[in-house]
Amino acid sequence: MSKQVLDIPVLNKKLFAQMQTLAQNPLRDSSWKNFLQSGFPSVKHEEWRFTPLENSLKKIQKVSSPDFVSLSDDAEKIIASLEPIDAYRIILVNGKPISNSVKISDEISLLSLKEAQKNFPEIIKEHFGKYLTTEKETFNALNTALTNDGVFIHLKKNSQTEKPIHIISVHDNREEGIYSTSRILIVAEEGAKAHIVETHISTAEKFSLQNLGAEIIVKPNARIEYHLIQHFSLLGKSEASVIDSRQVVLEKDSFCNFTTVSMSGALIRNNLHMLFNAQNGEGHLYGLYLPSKNELIDNHSLVDHAMPNCFSNEFYKGIMTENGKGVFNGKIMVRKDAQKTNAYQNNRNLLLSDDAGLNAKPQLEIFADDVKCSHGATSGQLDEDAMFYLRARGIGEFEAKKLLTLAFAEDVLVQTKHEGLHNQIDKWIEEKLSF
Amino acid sequence: MEDSDKILDELTTTEYKYGFVSDIEQDILAKGLNEDVVRFISAKKNEPEWLLEWRLKAYRHWLTMVEPTWENVHYPKIDYQSYHYYASPKVKPQLASMDEVDPEIRKTFDKLGISLVEQMRLAGVAVDAVLDSVSVVTTFKDKLRELGIIFCSMSEAVKEHPELVKKYMGSVVPSTDNYFAALNTAVFSDGSFVYVPKGVRCPMELSTYFRINAANTGQFERTLIVADEGSYVSYLEGCTAPMRDENQLHAAVVELVAHDNSEIKYSTVQNWYPGDKDGKGGIFNFVTKRGICSGVNSKISWTQVETGSAITWKYPSVILKGDNSIGEFYSVAVTNNMQQADTGTKMIHIGKNTKSRIVSKGISAGSSQNSYRGLVRINKKATNAQNFSQCDSLLMTDHCGAHTFPYIEVNNTSAKVEHEATTSKIGEDILFYCNQRGIGNEEAVNLIVNGYCKEVFNQLPMEFAVEAQKLLAISLEGSVG
Numbered sequence: 001m002s003k004q005v006l007d008i009p010v011l012n013k014k015l016f017a018q019m020q021t022l023a024q025n026p027l028r029d030s031s032w033k034n035f036l037q038s039g040f041p042s043v044k045h046e047e048w049r050f051t052p053l054e055n056s057l058k059k060i061q062k063v064s065s066p067d068f069v070s071l072s073d074d075a076e077k078i079i080a081s082l083e084p085i086d087a088y089r090i091i092l093v094n095g096k097p098i099s100n101s102v103k104i105s106d107e108i109s110l111l112s113l114k115e116a117q118k119n120f121p122e123i124i125k126e127h128f129g130k131y132l133t134t135e136k137e138t139f140n141a142l143n144t145a146l147t148n149d150g151v152f153i154h155l156k157k158n159s160q161t162e163k164p165i166h167i168i169s170v171h172d173n174r175e176e177g178i179y180s181t182s183r184i185l186i187v188a189e190e191g192a193k194a195h196i197v198e199t200h201i202s203t204a205e206k207f208s209l210q211n212l213g214a215e216i217i218v219k220p221n222a223r224i225e226y227h228l229i230q231h232f233s234l235l236g237k238s239e240a241s242v243i244d245s246r247q248v249v250l251e252k253d254s255f256c257n258f259t260t261v262s263m264s265g266a267l268i269r270n271n272l273h274m275l276f277n278a279q280n281g282e283g284h285l286y287g288l289y290l291p292s293k294n295e296l297i298d299n300h301s302l303v304d305h306a307m308p309n310c311f312s313n314e315f316y317k318g319i320m321t322e323n324g325k326g327v328f329n330g331k332i333m334v335r336k337d338a339q340k341t342n343a344y345q346n347n348r349n350l351l352l353s354d355d356a357g358l359n360a361k362p363q364l365e366i367f368a369d370d371v372k373c374s375h376g377a378t379s380g381q382l383d384e385d386a387m388f389y390l391r392a393r394g395i396g397e398f399e400a401k402k403l404l405t406l407a408f409a410e411d412v413l414v415q416t417k418h419e420g421l422h423n424q425i426d427k428w429i430e431e432k433l434s435f
Numbered sequence: 436m437e438d439s440d441k442i443l444d445e446l447t448t449t450e451y452k453y454g455f456v457s458d459i460e461q462d463i464l465a466k467g468l469n470e471d472v473v474r475f476i477s478a479k480k481n482e483p484e485w486l487l488e489w490r491l492k493a494y495r496h497w498l499t500m501v502e503p504t505w506e507n508v509h510y511p512k513i514d515y516q517s518y519h520y521y522a523s524p525k526v527k528p529q530l531a532s533m534d535e536v537d538p539e540i541r542k543t544f545d546k547l548g549i550s551l552v553e554q555m556r557l558a559g560v561a562v563d564a565v566l567d568s569v570s571v572v573t574t575f576k577d578k579l580r581e582l583g584i585i586f587c588s589m590s591e592a593v594k595e596h597p598e599l600v601k602k603y604m605g606s607v608v609p610s611t612d613n614y615f616a617a618l619n620t621a622v623f624s625d626g627s628f629v630y631v632p633k634g635v636r637c638p639m640e641l642s643t644y645f646r647i648n649a650a651n652t653g654q655f656e657r658t659l660i661v662a663d664e665g666s667y668v669s670y671l672e673g674c675t676a677p678m679r680d681e682n683q684l685h686a687a688v689v690e691l692v693a694h695d696n697s698e699i700k701y702s703t704v705q706n707w708y709p710g711d712k713d714g715k716g717g718i719f720n721f722v723t724k725r726g727i728c729s730g731v732n733s734k735i736s737w738t739q740v741e742t743g744s745a746i747t748w749k750y751p752s753v754i755l756k757g758d759n760s761i762g763e764f765y766s767v768a769v770t771n772n773m774q775q776a777d778t779g780t781k782m783i784h785i786g787k788n789t790k791s792r793i794v795s796k797g798i799s800a801g802s803s804q805n806s807y808r809g810l811v812r813i814n815k816k817a818t819n820a821q822n823f824s825q826c827d828s829l830l831m832t833d834h835c836g837a838h839t840f841p842y843i844e845v846n847n848t849s850a851k852v853e854h855e856a857t858t859s860k861i862g863e864d865i866l867f868y869c870n871q872r873g874i875g876n877e878e879a880v881n882l883i884v885n886g887y888c889k890e891v892f893n894q895l896p897m898e899f900a901v902e903a904q905k906l907l908a909i910s911l912e913g914s915v916g
Contacts (some may be wrong), residue, residue, distance in 0.1 A: 046505060054474040280809035339833070351848040354815070360843040366858050378847045379813075 005039035010057045012369050015179070018063050028145045032313070034134045035141035050327045050359045051298045056241055056267055059207045060420060062178030063096040069172050071098075072146055075203045078234055079168055081419040082199055087138055087166035095182025095210060096149045107159035108194075109152070113183055116152035123154060123187055131247040131275065132213050139243050139271075144179055148184030155192035155222070164195040164418065171200065171232065171240045173208035184214035188222040192224040195225040197421065202232040202240035207266070214246040218254040220278070226256065227416055228270075231428065232262035237293075241267035248274045250281035250310075261426055262289040262297045273302045276310040287316035288412040289358075290432055291324030292314075298327035306339040308368075314345040317406060317412050320356035321433060331363040332375065338368050345375035350382065352433075382408075396423045405433060470494060472520050472623050478522065480590050480625075483597060493610035493620035500614050507806040507838055508746050508775040510719060511682060520622045520655075529912035551885040561706035566794075584668075586631040586641055589657055592628035603661050606725050607690040607754070616685040616723040619655045623688070626657035630667040631697075640896050642671040656687040662697035664730065669700040671899055682707075684719045685744075691726030693733035695757065699726065700736045702895050704903050707743035712801070714773025717745025724751035728760030728786075736763040737780065740903040745774060750808065752781035755789035755817075762791040769907060770803030770835070779809035779826075779840075784817040784850070789892040793824035796888050805830055806838040813850040820850045828858040829887060881908065 011019075017152045020032070040057060041048040071079070071093065077377075079091065091098050092108055097112040103111055109119070117124055122402045134141035151167055169182065188194060202208065218224050232240035242265060248256055262268050291299040318326040332343045349358050360373040382404050390400035409429055416422045461808050464475060473494050477487040502781040579586050585596060592600050600783075631637055642864075662668050685707070699722075710717025726735040737751040747770075751761030764780035782791035791811065799805040807826045829839035837854045861883050869879035885892075890906065892900050 135594070179455075186695070204761075336834070349845070351845060354848050356848065357844075358843070358845040360845075360854075362839075362841060362854065362856070364828075364837070364839045364856060364858055366828070366830065366838065368835045369833045369835070371830070372857075372859050374855070375839070377841070377843055377854040378854070379843065379850060379852040381848050381851075400603045 004042060004045040006042045006054055006057070010040060010054060011060060015060055015062055016400070016424070019142075022063065022146050022148075031134045031141045031144035031360075034136075035138055035145055036132045038136055038138045038141065040138055047300065047310045047329070047432070050265070050325070051269055051296060055207060056207075057401065060175050060179045060209055061175075062179065063151070063319060064148070064172070064178050064180035065183070066096070068096070068098065069093045071170065072174070074235055074304065075170055077200070078201055079170070079322060082201075083424040084164045084166060084197055084418050085420065086221075087164040087197065088161070089166045089168060090151060092151065092167065092169045092182065094178065094180035095169070095212070097151060102181070103159065106159060107156040107160070109154045110165060112154045113147075113150040113152045113185065116154075116185075120152070120154060124152070124185070126217060127187055127217055128185055130215070131217075131249055132215050137245070139211050140213055140245055143183065143211045143245070146181040146211075147213070153186040153194075153196070155188040155194055157189045158191040159189075160193045161195065164197050167196070167198040168430075169198065171202040171208050171210055171242070172204075173202050173206040173238065174204045175245035176206045178208040180208070180210045182193060182210055182212045184212070184216075186214075186216045186224075186355065188218050188224055190219045191221040192219070193223045193224055195418075196367060197229070197418075199229045200232065200242065201234055202238045202254050203235065205236060205238050207239035208241065210240075210242045210257065212242060212244045213268065214244070216246065216248045216256070218248065218250050218256050220252040220254060222251075223255040224257070226258045226419065227418075228260045229425070230261070230265055230268055232266070233264035236263070239266045241265060241358050243269045243271075245271040246271070246273065248283070248292060250276050250278070250283055252278035253280045255282045257284040257286070257415060259286040260288070260299065261412070261414065262287070262299070263424055263425070263432065264290070264295060265297065267292065267296050269298045269300070271300045273304065275304045276307050278314070279309045280305050281310045281313045283310070285312070285314040285316075286412045286415045288318075289316070289326055290319045290321070290407055290429065291326050293309045293322040293324065294414070296325045296327070298329070299420070300329045302333065302339065303343060305334045305341045305343060308337060308339045310339065312336070312343045315412065316347045317408065318347075318349040318358065318394045319352065319409065320349065320358055321352045323357075324351070325357045326359070328358075328360045328362070328377070330375070331365065332373055334366040334368050334371050337365045339370040341371040341373070343371070343373045347375075347377040349377075349379040350405065352378060352405075402430065402433070405429070455543065456902060462558070463519050466519055467516045467823070468518070468520055468622065471732045476521050476622055476624065482593060483605070485601065487705070488691065489610060490621050492752060493617045494612045497617035497621055500617060502614050505537065506748055506806070506842070507777045507808070508748055510746055515618070519623060547838045582635050582638070583632040584635060584637055587628055589623070589626040589628050589659070592659075595668040596628070596630070600628065602777065603690070603692055603724060604657075604659055605690075607692060607725050607901045608723050610689050613723060615721045616688050619657060619686045619688045619723070621824040623655045626659070626687070628658075628711070629660040629668060629670065631668045633663045634665040636666065637668040640669045640671050642673070654683075654685045654687070658687070658689040658881045660690070660701070661692045661701050662694060662733075664694045665696045667698045669702070669896060670839060671702045671896060673704045673706075673899070685721065687722045687878075689722070689724040689751075691735055693726065693728045693730060693735050693760075695730030696732045697730065698734040698736075698797045701726070701738070701751070702899055703739040703741075704899055704906065705739065705741045705743050705747070706906055709743050709747040709772065709774050712772045714745065717774075717867070718743065720744040720747045720749065722749040725754070726752070726762075727754040728757050728762065728789075729784075730760070731757040732759045733757050734761040734763070736894070738765045738891065738904065739767070739778075740891070740895070740899075741768040741778060746777040747774075747778050750779050750781055753791065754783045755791065755820075756785045758786040759788045760786055761789070764791075764793045764795070766795045767798070767891045767903070767907070768795070768805060769798045770800065770805045772801040772803060774801070774803040776804070777806040777808055779807045781810040782812070782822060784811075784813045784822070784848055787816070787818045788820070789817055791823075793822070793826070794890055795824075795826035796891055797826070797828040797837055798831065798836035798884065798887075799828065799837050802834050804831075804836045804838070806840065807856075808840040810842040810844070811851065811852055811854070812844040813847050815846045817847050818849050820847065822850075822852045824854040826856045827887070828856075829884070830858065831861045873904075
């Protein structure tokens with residue numbers, strides 16, 4: 001039987017040596033070892049069946065420079081236009097923040113991870129790497145081994161932001177084959193509330209790959225609204241790619257609404273794990289993905305009900321055009337003691353081209369009996385009756401298609417709860433589908 | 436609560452009703468598997484050279500394969516050398532009437548409640564009874580022959596209709612398809628063969644009762660059903676097996692071929708020995724079932740009621756190659772005690788306007804694990820393909836598990852694919868509603884479970900529907916926590 005792993009030599013030698021040097025640090029040693037042990041998954045690996053990595057890995061030339069890289073004028077211009085404009089902003093280039101801290105309030109800290117190591121050593125020690133496990137998770141292991149910097153957000157007890165916090169991550173791909181590592185740690189203490197937006201963009205058309213790891217810890221009674229937006233082809237076709245692994249941990253009575261909008265990118269793989277670590281948590285996962293020409297967007301999610309009385313709702317929608325490939329793999333796990341769990345999952349897909357493809361695998365794994373769980377998945381095209389209804393009222397074909405497609409996306413976009421952001425994404429969708 | 440505990444306890448200690456060993460002298464080949472065993476089986480059955488070659492090719496390929504590990508079931512490693520690969524009753528009969536059948540064998544059937552005489556007279560079912568590996572009696576053959584329908588054992592078919600067997604055997608499930616199919620191809624002992632000629636509608640339900648009888652004989656059956664243009668056939672398969680302490684391996688292959696405008700309906704009621712309540716013993720049921728709708732407007736429908744076996748691991752599939760062809764899969768899988776099931780279907784849409792429908796109902800009780808795994812693939816050229824899938828799971832206790840792994844792969848824009856799944860226990864409000872109206876807990880559960888499975892039972896032929904309901908009642912009565 002064919003191997004489930006690609007040999008590490010898929011990376012070029014110089015790059016491998018560079019990585020090895022970076023990983024030399026007692027803390028990172030075990031992660032590096034775990035990485036060497038697990039290797040890269042091939043398409044024979046069940047979790048990577050539809051997402052071939054080999055070609056992307058071969059294209060990596062070097063690890064991004066630890067020094068500060070200045071932004072191009074184009075990048076500056078995009079950043080200025082990104083919604084939400086009125087927000088506390090931190091800008092990252094290849095995973096490294098360009099400023100060490102952004103002043104918000106005494107209760108809320110927005111820092112670079114390096115700076116946070118000085119100011120919040122205990123919190124970092126308590127949470128960093130606790131949930132983003134490195135065993136058997138190649139990309140987590142490689143991320144932890146090579147992490148240099150990133151973003152740290154801390155919300156004190158009962159604190160609240162008036163404006164959203166906006167993390168803008170620029171993937172600088174002016175040079176071919178840059179590999180970068182980024183890390184995010186967010187800790188919301190008891191009763192804290194925050195609205196966080198994270199936008200990923202790229203500045204050129206060349207290939208780059210970012211390995212992003214994020215841990216979001218939501219303590220009792222805290223509420224987090226999180227919006228992740230990935231749009232690499234804002235300036236024209238871009239080869240920028242990302243492998244994004246996230247762990248959201250919900251404590252007692254907490255709430256998290258996580259929305260992922262994947263507009264464009266050569267290869268986007270989102271591993272979103274939500275863990276219910278105590279009772280009465282409520283989690284929502286929304287997603288919208290629009291792969292078009294030569295793009296592959298793969299959303300893997302795991303909703304892990306480890307404790308009783310929690311509620312989760314997952315709703316992902318895909319719009320596939322040209323030869324874009326969409327992958328949805330959602331797993332709901334209800335562990336043995338997680339009685340009275342309510343878990344819902346829904347995945348709907350719109351295929352707008354004959355060359356487009358979709359692979360969906362919604363899964364339920366249930367070990368408790370007093371639960372209500374359901375999932376649904378559909379794939380189809382725009383409703384003919386609805387099209388006819390609009391056409392019969394004198395609305396042109398393009399206009400009608402546009403209306404229906406935007407309406408399809410609306411279910412997810414309404415979750416952004418921010419008018420400016422909502423309108424901006426609507427505009428992007430129109431542009432992308434060239435209506 | 437106490438009541439239901441008592442019922443549960445009673446249920447889990449109920450012995451397998453159909454467990455017994457019938458005492459017939461058998462011709463058993465020594466344990467083990469090698470090329471000589473393959474040659475021996477082939478020689479024993481006087482097979483032509485090409486068939487032996489085919490077996491050997493499969494065997495050699497099997498040696499290069501690795502047992503799959505992706506399944507959601509766990510079992511001790513199988514030692515393939517510890518099985519007998521051939522067993523046949525010593526009295527090899529060439530029988531024309533029931534009187535010539537070995538009285539011991541007839542007694543076995545009587546114990547099983549399959550009275551051949553009764554069935555011949557009352558039900559009008561032609562039974563091709565397979566006791567262990569060799570077919571002992573075939574009824575209603577003459578009547579079928581008049582219509583040109585061939586219904587016989589596989590070894591007979593190899594002798595009398597070699598051209599048909601050669602043409603179709605292995606055409607749906609190639610000898611190299613998977614680990615267990617390759618093993619089956621190498622050592623298959625016997626099985627059933629059905630051929631329905633052009634334009635003929637088979638007037639009766641064809642049926643085979645499989646029995647695993649001799650201790651430690653893996654049963655490797657092979658079934659091939661071919662429906663020629665415009666024909667129709669309904670085939671029933673039912674299984675019971677005696678109580679056994681060591682695990683028995685069953686790796687059958689079933690192939691269906693439906694030509695233009697034809698229809699094949701394949702129904703299974705499986706009630707093999709599931710092992711005792713600690714999971715000791717029981718049958719491993721690793722079966723490859725696949726049908727191909729090779730012609731236009733053809734239809735294949737699988738219906739299964741799976742209550743037995745320690746492990747059930749199978750995916751009756753349909754390849755929808757012909758335009759406008761239809762594939763259906765209806766399943767009820769019940770697991771209790773330590774049973775495990777990983778079952779579902781694959782619908783491969785290749786032709787235009789093809790349609791498939793999947794209805795799967797899983798019921799888990801005791802400490803069992805029940806998985807649905809299904810694939811719906813719409814190929815690029817399958818314009819206007821449609822699929823609807825529904826898989827529901829019912830949980831009876833707090834230590835059983837239910838899992839669903841549906842795979843959906845769509846490569847054509849005009850496809851409409853819908854999948855729905857739910858998992859829950861029997862709602863307290865529903866039970867309360869019944870209680871309020873004077874219906875006891877046990878009766879209410881029965882009502883609800885029967886209603887839950889009705890959509891599948893409706894697909895079964897009359898005789899089977901009754902048997903299926905009985906089986907369900909035995910397996911689950913009152914087992915609500």
